[in-house]
Amino acid sequence: MSPGKTGTEDTFAYFAFGSNMLRERLQLENPSATYLDTARLKDYLLDFGVCGENAENNWHGGVATIRESPGSEVWGVVWTVSRDHLETLDSQEGVHVGVYSPLEVRVETSSHGEILCRTYQMSNFHPRLTSPQYKHVVCRGAEQNGLPEDYVGGLRGVKTNNYSGPSVLDSIKTDAGRS
Structure with a gap:
């Protein structure tokens, strides 16, 4: 894939920075997703919240979004996805x-x-702690996907809301056979 190219006629490049970094999560509804590379998005930061002040979701807490922030960076995964799965x-x-x-954002990849890439930014963002499951x-x-260890360490340090009930995590089966 050359610089600036979003994919082929039949595919597009998708930059995932939240739950869709996990292959098993993304492929629940988008089985054509194929790993391309890890990538860094400059001048954005990762944040957690909900769309609308009183919004609820299947994760029972804040979910990931990106917000513009000069000098910051967000790491994630670039997937090649069939245009059939855009919807x-x-x-x-x-x-x-x-x-x-x-x-549409330009990301820097390791090998390409x-x-x-196509990515998504939350509308009407309101900060909220994420759930432990998310x-x-x-x-x-x-x-x-082998993101930089210091970045992964930062993710591990994200505070949660301590929610302990059922969530989307229950429907995700990982390689280890557990959710």
Whole structure:
């Protein structure tokens, strides 16, 4: 994939920075997703929250988004996804109900240079602590894909809301056969 190219005629590049870094999570609804590389998004920071002040979600806490922040960086995973799954990815991200908005960003990859990717930014962001289950999935995805250890350490240090009930994590089966 050359610099600035978002994919082929049949695919697009997707930059995941939250729960979709974990292959098993992303492929629940987007089975065509194929790992391409890890990447860094400059001048953004990772934050956790909800769309709307009183919003609730299946994760029972804040979920990941990116916010512009000069000098900051967000690490994530670039996936190649079939254009046939663009609608399922948009649906998973709540685009049609206004939770996230699609965004094109340029990321720096380890092996493929700079790539133009689709990603998502939360609309009507309100900060909220994330659930331990969501944090677990984000950290597993970061570890699974070999993000820099200091960045993974920062993810491990994210405070949670201590929610202990059922969540989306229950439907994710990892390579180890556990969720």
